Amino acid sequence: MILLILLGCAGGSSPGGDTATAPTTPTEPTPEPSTAVLRVQVTLDDQPGEGVLLTQPGTTLQWTTDSSGGAEVEVLLDLDGDIALAASHPEARIAGETISDSILEAGELEIALSRFLTTDNPAYVFQDPGTPTRSDTTDQCSHCHLSLTEDWYDSAHRSSASNPQLQDLYAGVAGALTEEDACLRAGGRWQEGRQPGTEEAAWRCYLGEGVLPSLNEGCGEELPCDSAEASPEQTGACADCHAPGIDGELGGRDLLEATGIAYDLGVHCDTCHKVESVELSASEPGVAGRLRVLRPLEETASKALGPYLPLTFGPYPDVLNPRMGSVQRDHFANGTVCAGCHQYDQPVLVPGEELDAARWPEGRLPVHSTWEELVQGPLGTEIPCNSCHMPPDAEAGNSADLGTHDAGESVGIATGWYRPAGSVRRHAWFGPRSEEQRMLGLAAWIDLQVETVEDELVARATVHNSGPAHAIPTGEPLRSLILLVEARCGEELLSPTGGDVVPDFGGAFDQKEADEDWELWPGAEPGQRIRVARRSGEWRDYTGFGPFGDGSFSAEEKGLPVEQWAGEAEILAVDSAGRVQLDRPLPEGERAWRVSALGLPAEGEAARAWAGAPGMAFARLMVGPQGERNVPHFMAVDIASDNRILPGQASSSEHRFEGGCEAPEVRAMLLHRAFPLELAAERGWPLSESVMAEASR
Template sequence: MRSRARAWVLGSLSVVVTAACGDSGGEESEAPAEDEVGSTDTDTETETGTETETDTETGTDTGEASLLRTVTVTLDGEPVEGATVIQGGTGEPYFTDAAGQVVVTLDDTIPGDLALMATHPEARTIGQSVYVDPALAQDALLFELTRIAVGDNELYPYSPPGVPGDNGTTAECGHCHVRMKLDWYDSPHRQSASNPAVQDVYAGAAAALDDQASCEAAGGSWWSGLVPGSAEQAPRCYLGAGALPDLNPDCGQDAACDTVATEFGQCADCHAPAIEGPAGGRSLLEATGTAYEAGVHCDLCHKVEGVEPGAAAGVAGWLHLNRPLERSDKIGLGEWEVLTFGPYVDVPNPRMGASPRTHFLTGEFCGSCHQLDQQALVPGTSLDPGRWPEGTLPVHSTYEEWKAGPFGDIAPCSSCHMPAETEYANSADLTADFFAMQGVARGWVRPPGATRRHSWVGPRTPSSGMLELAAAVFIDASVEGGVLTAELTVRNVGAGHAIPTGEPLRSMLLFVSARCGDEALAAVGGDVVPDFGGALDRQPSPADWSSWPGAEVGDVVRVLDALGWVDYEGFGPFGDGSFDAAAKGLPRYGFVGQATVVAVNGDQVSFDQPLPAGDLAVRGRPAPLSGGDATVPEAVAGAPGFGFARVLADAEGATMAPHHRAVDVRSDNRLLPQTEWTSTHLFESACAEPVVEATLVHRAYPVALATERGWDNPQQVMVEVSL
């Protein structure tokens, strides 16, 4: 009989890594020639890494026996039970017994390096070359693991991810993980610290007002302060509410709080978690360099050794960091022993210092910053214990929404927000061009879906289509007695959490109109866009509705009737029976009529038609389906339609307040997963078969706040439908 043996001589694994992934100015090493990667059969055994075939006349079957290996794993010199042993490229783990041993069957058909790895949650993964040629094969293999020093090294400097177009050296994560770097670079995570809106709300500033004249004309103060991302001071515009002036009442009246504040809120714990030094409790303005430019980045997330759901958000408690404490003796790998926590058990590359953790595959990891239950933060304010007996407000609750929803047990956050990688075979961008280099340095081919793109797509990634997939709108209409009744149902069909979710300044607005041919039909009743849709002014009856200070031609005044409260099913106490309709806090108004301002004389205005009687008049701008632009947010409260939002209120009663000021969740009618809401709208109809049109949009910020600060405020169309 003829037996076939394969001999592989890899040398030390560190040599393989140096050859394939060295610090040579970012240059990728060339792929080895075909006869260097074990692809050529010969008739003699060699030690050059090529396959060999050997004829035997004895009839002895050595194939299966030669594939068995006894592996012993120790941890700090003692046999360890439950250690994982795996052959690279197989995806099939073995686990050691109480004696630290396991018998492994090798698969000699795996392309690339034949290597075994051993790992344990308390140690870094290590690997060894293995041989199936009986002349070279090891009968037993010993893996000596060393415990990771437990703790967090505040002296450790985070490694930068790198930037597109420059692969740098292995000191940057993006040197090897190029696709992940590119995805991350375009994601909101990179901008978590540098986002101008975040910095503005933090300091009470308006970066868009970049000269003294425009700043003071808007009512701001032109003071010297810290430039975000820099230790430098320069004149800046300070305007409106901010975490620093609100939380530090002794500053902010005559000068900026930037350098004197002592209370920082919890902003940096999630928005700039990689500020070097102590983790948690830092000022967002301490973020400079990588901490500012990279926000939430690779080396931060992959230094998380564990999670503690329910603890303080971010690096203040929920995320347990373990920056390496051991000094390195390896040339070119930095001052500290490399350490990377990740989801895989089969990463032996010494440049990674990998240790496996399952939390990267769960929603609990994401919940660290996407769940924030907050006390009253502004000095002198408090929560109503009758409404909030636990003493906290659900400010960000995406994690809890997902956990309680139908996807909580089957689809973690990464299922949607980190799409499966379809172009590359693993996280080190292994492609067909490099399949011959599978192994310790470049990794092995992973099963489809095992590698996820690090893009974190969502509403701030319009090209992802996530918003369009989140909701559906259905129309049911009938005409009777010259009145069209349209029922609009909005359903959360695609999201595993509420929509909208996350930042409570977000909202989702529905606009409804009707026409006979090209003739628009007048709305005569039905539901309207709530107050969080924005208003330029409001006047209750019996005020003089011909006087509107600041009005302009083209403004629309909408007249509404007060109809009590909207009784909806929302998140937490807004849906679990704790609150009645009034406590749920969303006023219900019915549309009566509207008129457009056609002339202005001082405070007096003239309309294109008389205003009807009603309980409340709201001045705003045309809605998207009545001459407005669906992509431009305007003050549209009271327009025929509806809306969904979590509405925070501050101690002065102002709604849609930045969450650091919040003392109440006034209302929360956002749509939970697989739930729906139906609104009703009435129009005069001069035809038997009118057309009903609806547009659902997602709005990033309230109009008034975005206008005050000069922010870009994209309003994205989610659904357009007609019947």
């Protein structure tokens, strides 16, 4: 810790309190002069450092050096903390020093900057971020950045590699089925593979598609692909974004190589803050291409600093703590760093399959397009991702918890200086899954209009994307939003009589086309419904993302048939062959689904099968090689439809119900669902739906 008695403080608030007169010409008549002028000379690798940004930490003062590397600066002496100067250049670690009494007297200061080496060092070991309860040494970021660590620890970034759904989809496993019996009953294979995050063997339930078994021919036929003997080649790029902290060569790594910190702590401090630049034109995701990671190569002799000279990229130009080796980059504050992983166009990964070149001339399918949705939205990059997902921390003294430690710590190079309230951003990445702030309520609102036309209630529901600067839903293509509309007289549900219905991706236990036997539903249970929709032959002409909105696709190519309510019947009994007895005859129609009962759900209730219910649904629908709909993106060979609601836009649907009483109530509810119902059921994932918006009339 650097302790320095300050001189030249005219104000009484500073520690040190001596009142020597500062060697300056006063610029304002009163109060007393509390500034000092210094002639600063900056070198960059021993040459004049032109265009170097000079700042006085703890203030907002800034200067830039001229072509000779010089600048005249007027530093503020009345300050809570040491008087210092920092020099920031994009090719060098920030350098500077505390301005001592003798420097002030001499009126001159020299700062030498050295360019950092620009070759990434694969031998570097990513540093331990620490955790909220593991922060005892300066080897952990949490030691000095505890508040940031606490927020990050609860975020989806921290659990991005250990995420059980990710691991299930990677190995083709249902991790929830931990007993052989349950596994076999579900149609799985009980085999010895590997415990994710470890090198250890473990018995697991192999079931359904997976990156390793589905993308590597022959893999998984005898031994599971995640067993020690297997060496699959196609790894689906999952680790490039979900486990960016695997040491060694960056990019194209097997997710199973993520062990230790890379597994437990996912997208962590030292992965994001080693990003030197973001290559928006690179097609490989995350650390495989779009994020240019630079791990330091310069060796140090100092044990305290580790084997290599510290190198940290961050938003600030004024951090002098030598433990940081700080370099300022704009891509943090303006959110461009997010585009490294929240934007991804994927080629077809399934062996032997190709994209339809007429539909996808670039040869890639948009999987994650959150960044592009923002860029193409009405505000462009004016409101960066950070402004909503990393809200300002009004309490933080600075980003290293200055002011929350023992009283009497001296403010200076080691601790950093006080920053204006709200300049530190919470590393919480609030999203639909965050306990503290789910954000879903900020994303959408429903405009519900109801009129009575000849004994029928006609409801028009318009869902507005009102909050996010990106589509809703965005991100993982397995997400969907489901709009449900119901009408009641008191407790009693009014029967729908027509209007738009939730498409198949709202979830069904089973589905049949017109030419199939609608009485045969093996696996059916009494109480479930058979719901029927009519298809008019027309297609919805919506404005979606990319070719679904830019005029490239016709309405038919946008893939959403107009489907209207035809009717439903309740299953009363099922015989052993699966033939159902219904409470009434089924109406005619083109599609039938086996689904759950109607009626808006209670918050937190397990997800229901909503296909065919009065309402609508919004998703990017990935299609598999056999035409399977709503597949995980690694199986995708096409996108059937993408009617997600773009920023600032809205989507309307119409729903009709029988009139029944004097004062019927119509209610609409918009639900956010994380995974397709069928996939969650197959893998034993818990699935509930969260309410995003409600309206009633």
